[in-house]
Amino acid sequence: MLKKIVLFLAVAGVIGAGIGYYMFNKKVPSMASEKSEVTIEAAQLYQEFEADEAAASAKYVGKIVAVSGTVLEASALEDGTPKVLLDTGSDFGVSCEFDPNTKHAKTTFTPGEKLTLKGECAGINLDVQLARCVVVQ
Amino acid sequence: MKNRIVILGVLLALGFSAQAQKYFTRDARVQFNSDTPVEKIEAVNKSGTSVLDTQTGRMDWKVLIKNFLFEKALMQEHFNENYMESTKYPNATFKGSITNLQDVNFAKDGTYKVTAKGAMTIHGVEQEITVPGTLTVGGGAVKVKADFVVKPADYKIDIPGVVRDNIAKEIAVTIDASLKPMGK
Numbered sequence: 001m002l003k004k005i006v007l008f009l010a011v012a013g014v015i016g017a018g019i020g021y022y023m024f025n026k027k028v029p030s031m032a033s034e035k036s037e038v039t040i041e042a043a044q045l046y047q048e049f050e051a052d053e054a055a056a057s058a059k060y061v062g063k064i065v066a067v068s069g070t071v072l073e074a075s076a077l078e079d080g081t082p083k084v085l086l087d088t089g090s091d092f093g094v095s096c097e098f099d100p101n102t103k104h105a106k107t108t109f110t111p112g113e114k115l116t117l118k119g120e121c122a123g124i125n126l127d128v129q130l131a132r133c134v135v136v137q
Numbered sequence: 138m139k140n141r142i143v144i145l146g147v148l149l150a151l152g153f154s155a156q157a158q159k160y161f162t163r164d165a166r167v168q169f170n171s172d173t174p175v176e177k178i179e180a181v182n183k184s185g186t187s188v189l190d191t192q193t194g195r196m197d198w199k200v201l202i203k204n205f206l207f208e209k210a211l212m213q214e215h216f217n218e219n220y221m222e223s224t225k226y227p228n229a230t231f232k233g234s235i236t237n238l239q240d241v242n243f244a245k246d247g248t249y250k251v252t253a254k255g256a257m258t259i260h261g262v263e264q265e266i267t268v269p270g271t272l273t274v275g276g277g278a279v280k281v282k283a284d285f286v287v288k289p290a291d292y293k294i295d296i297p298g299v300v301r302d303n304i305a306k307e308i309a310v311t312i313d314a315s316l317k318p319m320g321k
Contacts, residue, residue, distance in 0.1 A: 028210045057227065061203060077164055077183055078315075085163075095163060097184055100206065122203035123227045126186050127163060131204050 030102040031134045034064050036118045042069030046088035049124040057123055066118040066136055067094050074109035082107045084117065085127065095127035102134050158192040158243075160279050165314035167200050169287070171305040178212060178304065180205040187314050189279060191243045194235035196253060198312075201228050220294050226261045235272075246275040253283070259292040270312070283312040 038060065045067055049056040069086030072093050076082050082104065086094040096117045098104060109115065119130030165185030171178040185200040202223035207213040217223040233255015235241070241249040249272045257266045270283030286307045289296060296304050 024209070024211055026210045027208060028206065028213060057224075061224070061227070075164070077166070078313075079166075079183075081183060083164065083183075095184060097204075120203070122184075122201040125163075125184065125199050125201045125204075125228060129184050129201055129204055131184075131206065 028101055028132070031064070031099040031119060031132045032102050034118075036066035036136070037063045039066040039068075042067050042086035042094040043088045043090075045094055045121075046090060046092065046128050049128050050090070053124055060121040061123050063121055064118060065121045065130060066116055067096070067130065068114070068116040069094060071109045071111050071113045071115055073111060074113075076107070082109075084109055084115065084133070086115070086117070088128075092127045094130065096130045096133040099132040099134050101132070104134065106135060158190055159319040160189045160191065160316035161319040162187050162314050162316045165198065165200070165281075165312065167205075168311045168313075169205075170309045170311075172309070173303060173305050176303040178207070180207045180213070180216065182206070185312075185314065187281070187316060188319070189281070189316055191241075191279070194238035196231070196233060196235065196255075198231040199228055200230075203227065220289070220296065221260055226259075229257075229259045231255055231257045231266075233266075236267075241272055241274075243274055243279070248273045257287075259287065260294050262292040264291055277318065279316045281312060281314045281316065285310055 045056075045060070045065070048059070067086060069088070071084055072087040073085040074082070081100065082098040084096045084098075086096065088094060096119055098107070099119070116136040117130065117133045118136050119133035122129040122131045163186050164183060165187045166181065166183050167185045168179070168181045182200045182205045184204050185198060187196065187198045189196045202221045203217060205213070205216065207216065231253075233253050236252045236254050238251075241251060250269070251272050252267060252269050254267045255265070256263050258264075266285070268283050268285045270281060273280040273282070287310050288307055289304070290306070
């Protein structure tokens with residue numbers, strides 16, 4: 001009986017340590033595998049942050065948001081990361097930095113192009129910023 | 138009342154005259170490394186904003202804490218929730234000035250050594266800091282590079298005992314940005 005308990009504890013311990021090790025080393029997942037929690041137009045998202053940052057932050061920050069809009073600027077950062085700025089009709093836009101953990105089918109965009117991107121809303125820093133973006137087909 | 142209008146007029150005029158000398162980016166790269174024998178932690182934010190007024194030497198920097206990307210999911214979660222409390226303190230800022238602006242010729246291509254002095258706010262705590270860096274003028278842009286150290290303890294960032302050996306007492310921060318003329 002005692003042997004069985006010890007064996008059980010040992011097995012549970014190994015499994016626990018395995019899960020712990022796995023959790024500890026788990027990579028930030030690809031955005032492509034995550035579901036969007038909110039779908040919104042770029043202009044409306046920006047206006048909500050512009051009108052009341054605290055309320056908009058509580059509503060959107062940390063959430064996976066799918067944003068639709070027209071490309072105002074498209075660029076690639078020095079490390080190659082594509083970045084798209086969606087037009088909001090104001091001085092600032094919705095800035096979408098592409099996910100480093102996803103293989104993107106399309107990485108160049110033209111101003112005027114209509115696009116839906118999903119990413120994690122990080123808040124407003126002049127532009128509303130979305131992190132880890134992928135194009136929504 | 139009349140005085141106020143005059144003051145407003147002067148402020149507006151100052152604002153407009155300075156407009157032409159402002160450089161801006163929304164793609165500033167802010168990276169930090171915490172290196173200990175136990176663990177190496179690295180994160181990068183590629184969406185920092187910066188405005189530099191070449192007339193006055195004034196510079197403003199801002200990054201969203203939530204936009205620091207880590208390799209490991211759990212690190213990113215702990216960074217946001219336990220250490221930086223990013224819901225309560227969503228951003229980090231530096232508001233300061235270049236102290237040796239006379240050494241920089243924005244009309245002439247070249248690399249200039251500068252010192253910036255000002256208020257760094259992280260985790261809701263403001264500290265006066267002095268940071269050495271370089272400005273590189275060329276191709277219609279101003280490139281800014283700086284390396285400095287941030288001590289979590291200075292900004293009241295509590296590191297619990299169990300992970301105290303995993304997180305460096307001094308975090309190395311690297312800034313790399315290319316600012317372009319504003320409003321063009």
